[in-house]
Amino acid sequence: MKILPLAWRDSRGMRRRLVLYVSAMAMGVAALVALRSFGENLRRAVEEQTIEVFGADVQARRGAPFRAKDDALLDSVATAFDAALVRETSFPSMARFPKSGRTRFSQIRAMDGPYPLYGTVDAFPEDAVEQWQASGGALADASMLLQMDAEIGDSVAVGGVTYAIVGRVDRVPGQSDVGALVGPQLYLPRASLDSTLLSLGSRVRSTAYFRVDGMRPMHRLATILDARGYRVEKAKDEQAEWTEGTADLARYLSLVGVVALLLGGLGVASAMGVYAREKAETVATLRCLGLSSWRVLGVYAAQAVALGLVGAVLGVVLGLGVQRLLPLALGAFLPVTVSNEVVPLALLEGLGVGVVASVLFALLPLAGVRRVPPLRALRSDVSARGVDPLQVLLALLLIGAAYGFVFVQTRDWRIALGFLGGMGAAFGLLAAMAALVRRLARGFARPSMPYVWRQGIANLHAPNNQTLVLLLSLGLGVFLILTLGLTQSSILDSLRLPTEGENPDVVFFDVQPDQADSLRSILASESVPILTEVPIVTMRIQSIDGIPTDTLRADTTDGSPERWAISREYRSTYRSALTDTEVVTAGTFEGSVPPEAEIVPVSMDQDVAGDLGVGLGSRIVWDISGVPIESEVTSLREIDWAQVQPNFFAVFPEGPLAEAPQTTVLLTQTGSPQASARIQGRVVEAFPNVSAVDVRQVLALVQKVLGQIAFALRFLAFFAVATGLAVLGSAVRVALSRRTREAVLLRTLGASRSQVRRIVVAEYAGLGFLAALVGGVLAVASAWALATYSFKIPFQPNAWWLLATAVLVPVLVGAVGVLGSRSALAKPPLDVLRAEE
Incomplete structure (x- = not known):
């Protein structure tokens, strides 16, 4: 008696019921195909679009405005390597729209040169970027124009300079939708910036973008700029980091698919277990007619293979549809545009894995049909007892197959095992x-x-x-x-x-010493209390325990300080006591020392201290506007960064820094969104360099x-x-x-x-x-x-x-x-x- 015809005849009257169980496996295969395809398309997008997102072959950055000697050096390097050069000065600031009287905290990007070096800017009108480069003016994010009730042809003031809005920017290379939510961007000509916005204490970052032909010139250019103290990044290095990051995301997506597949297999095993129990009398009858136990198993295994194939095919088709939804759900967080191309390998993988998983999960309960005794056809209380070695073997095979499949997805045996x-x-x-x-x-x-x-x-x-x-x-x-x-x-x-209670709802940044009294008067006239005034002193690390930062930056051995922590510009404060967002984890906080103290105690954030490789007793020399100040780490703090409160990596005691060049942050309580908008408008009009952040927004x-x-x-x-x-x-x-x-x-x-x-x-x-x-x-x-x-x-x-x-x-x-x-x-x-x- 042939197995396939018998399997077909035996399934009569049960096909509708059996085919329904494939829906569980179809969902699992659909998830696997969709997520695997999206991960592969994401990998391709990173490879193809990295340079557009990065914006250059080489980037050189400073945490301060480019000075005349920087511009001269960048121009000479660009000329020597026949490279295209774009300079950018970026910083947060308030943008004021005179027509509506509204203000908006914005990210300013002031540029010169042939921007963008790679990719295109989606703007309206189509020649908006060309107009901006030729005649000046401003380009504004579409979201900003909508929020400020502004349109092309209106004006916007940043600092003491007013610009005509010549175009609307819908999307720039590398900008994700979430990034646009955090702060709308305003594009200005670098040459016409209000210089007062770049004064001491302003949060300015300068970047030079280079487009270079050839790998060797690119590496030589990067080496020269790195030796001059710039923070240099190359597109190729960035691509490697993004590839690693997207590989992690792809692995996570694959694991989500594996979870769905395992659940689908669980449904298959459950359904086939019920089916096998219901077929016990049929199996006993076939045994009475002379069919061997293995041939009986072959009949039901053939049904499982057929149904597994149906479920896998349905899952592949469904997965192609689900794949088109993933960019809509995940695209807002990605700097690249992910396509919906069909990935044949993902389809084949889904089809093969779906069939294999269906068969293995189905055979686990179906293996029991071999042990149904012929006497069951006459007596319903007769059944096999004990452990079935074949079912044990199938369970081990299933576990091994699951491990192997997860390992193929992650390429890491520890992740697969975990x-x-x-x-x-x-x-x-x-x-x-x-x-x-x-x-x-x-x-x-x-x-x-x-x-x-x-x-x-x-x-x-x-x-x-x-x-x-x-x-x-x-x-x-x-x-x-x-x-x-x-x-x-x-x-x-x-x-x-x-x-x-008394909680801040508006924060004013970059208040200069000669502006503080006038700003207090404006707030007093509006009956707005000042809850806290925080002084901010800008500084850089000159040396740690006698080792200059240049030497520390060149050290690439394990355990060396993190380069970002050594090179960054620190905005620190001084005060007599800790806030409720800080807890001392080591040492003792000192809140006051004499102004003439030769070695000033400092309290460091414990995470930054770890990146710097410093601890209690370490000596750090700070450069404050050219004046060296030696400090000793006397305490480490754990900071709750989630609270609405200015927090700092380094906190000094009152006394030694009182006369240092500084700005002030004022935390106020306006009481309502209407009052907040009115007061922000008055302050920004009087002091264009002052930035105001509405905590509610x-x-x-x-x-x-x-x-x-x-x-x-x-x-x-x-x-x-x-x-x-x-x-x-x-x-x-x-x-x-x-x-x-x-x-x-x-x-x-x-x-x-x-x-x-x-x-x-x-x-x-x-x-x-x-x-x-x-x-x-x-x-x-x-x-x-x-x-x-x-x-x-x-x-x-x-x-x-x-x-x-x-x-x-x-x-x-x-x-x-x-x-x-x-x-x-x-x-x-x-x-x-x-x-x-």
């Missing part, structure tokens, strides 16, 4: 909870309970129950989604501006950015939920025959359709509640760990998230259970009894 171990722990915990639920369900039902609920609870431990598979799939989905939601909630709570932008990040992460976690729902639907549908018999028995005994329906609701809503409970407990623990150890913020669980989960998941699962069992409720009992004869 991921598989973590998934195994999560599945093991959920499985243990399922076993506990089934055990408790046996004794939970009481005669005093309503019959409908008593019967529904009993179904949790009845034969062919779905307690294990549903708790695994739905519990994992709830765990993923809720972890993201609770973590996001804690982050937002830590950033939220309090509505009561900043936190609103942070919340919007976090919302977009949460949406993207939830979109990825949706694959687990969607696969879990597919598992749920297929499990309900495959077990339909038993549901039908149970419904007939209940209705024969006098139960109504309504009662049977409520029993189903009780069972599946109970499962949904348990999934929400188990997943919720895991999510709370995970979110607490993320908040406490990763983000270092207080864990503040959102009760609404927990309540919505506890309500929506049972309702959703109960609805799917009723829909899946509706045909069992629709058939007359007599029809079913006749079919059973």
Whole structure:
């Protein structure tokens, strides 16, 4: 008797039920194909667009305005290497729109030269960039024009200079949508900048962009500029870093696909386990007719291969559609444009992995058909006992295949082992909870309970129950989604501006010493209190423990100071006491010393101290406007950077820095958005160099950015939920025959359709509640760990998230259970009894 024809005949009457179970595997394959394709397209985009995003072959930066000697050096280097040169001076400042009277904190980018060296700027009108380069004026972000109710032809004032708006910028190479949210950009001619905006204490960064033909000239140019003290970066190095970063993202996306695939496989195993138990009498009959146990297994293995192929093909087709949605969900955070090109390798991988996974997960329960004794055809209580070596072998093979697949995705055996171990722990915990639920369900039902609920609870431990598979799939989905939601909630709570008490809502930066009294008068006339005044002294590190910074920068050995920490410009302060956002972790903070002290104590942020390689007792010489000040590290601090409070890497005591060149930051409380806008307008009009930041707007932008990040992460976690729902639907549908018999028995005994329906609701809503409970407990623990150890913020669980989960998941699962069992409720009992004869 041939296996394939027998497999085809045996599947009669079961095909619709069996084909439905492939939906679980199809969802897993769809996730794998879509995420794998997106990751590959992202890798290609980085390779092809890095130089456009980077904007040059070589960049040379300084944390200060370019001086005349810098311009001369850059011009000579560009001429020597026949390189195109663009210079940029960038800094935050207030932009004032005279027509509407509104002001906006903006990122100023002042340039000269043939910008952009690579790529194109999407602007309106099409020749806006050319007009800007030829005649001056300003180019404004589209978002800025919309917010300020401005249009092309209006004017904008930055500092004491007013510019005509000659064009609207929609997108520039390398600018992500999230970057535009943080601060809209305003493009100005470098030659016409108000020089007062570049004075001491201003947060200016200067960058020179070079376009060089040939790798050797590029390296030589970079070497010359590096030797002159510039921070030099090359496009090739940047591409390597981006490739590594996008590889991490691609690995993460692949692991999300693996989770969905494993859940799909779980659905396959559950469905085929029910199917195998229902076919026990058929298998016994075939054995009585002389068919060997291995040939019987071959019949059902052929069915599993066919159904696995169907599921994989459906998953590939669905994955192509899902792939087109991923750039919409993730594109806002990427500096490159990711295409939707079809990736043949991802399609083949999805097809092959889908078939192999389907067969392995299906064979695990199907292997038991070999041990069905022929006597089962006559006696239903006869079954095989003991452990099946083949099932043990298949389980080991499945684990090995899963490890191998994860290793292929990550190319790191530690990640693969850790991921598989973590998934195994999560599945093991959920499985243990399922076993506990089934055990408790046996004794939970009481005669005093309503019959409908008593019967529904009993179904949790009845034969062919779905307690294990549903708790695994739905519990994992709830765990993923809720972890993201609770973590996001804690982050937002830590950033939220309090509505009561004396809390700052507007911060004024870059206030010069001769402007402070006049600014105080303006605020006093508006009855606005000044909550805090913070002096800021700009300085650079000259040496550490007697070693000059030039020598430290050249040291590339392990354990050497981080180059960024040595080269950066520090904006430090002095005060007599710590704030409530700081905690001393080592040493003692000194708040006051005599002005003539030769060695000044300094308190350092512990993370920056680690990057500098300094500790208690280390000596740091600072260069403050050409004057060296020697200090000794006397304490280290841990800083809560999430609070609305000026924080600093280095804090000095009162006394020695009082006469140093400095600016002031004023924290005020205006009381309302209307008052804030009015006061900012007055201050910026009187002092164009002063920048004002509305804390409410900043936190609103942070919340919007976090919302977009949460949406993207939830979109990825949706694959687990969607696969879990597919598992749920297929499990309900495959077990339909038993549901039908149970419904007939209940209705024969006098139960109504309504009662049977409520029993189903009780069972599946109970499962949904348990999934929400188990997943919720895991999510709370995970979110607490993320908040406490990763983000270092207080864990503040959102009760609404927990309540919505506890309500929506049972309702959703109960609805799917009723829909899946509706045909069992629709058939007359007599029809079913006749079919059973």
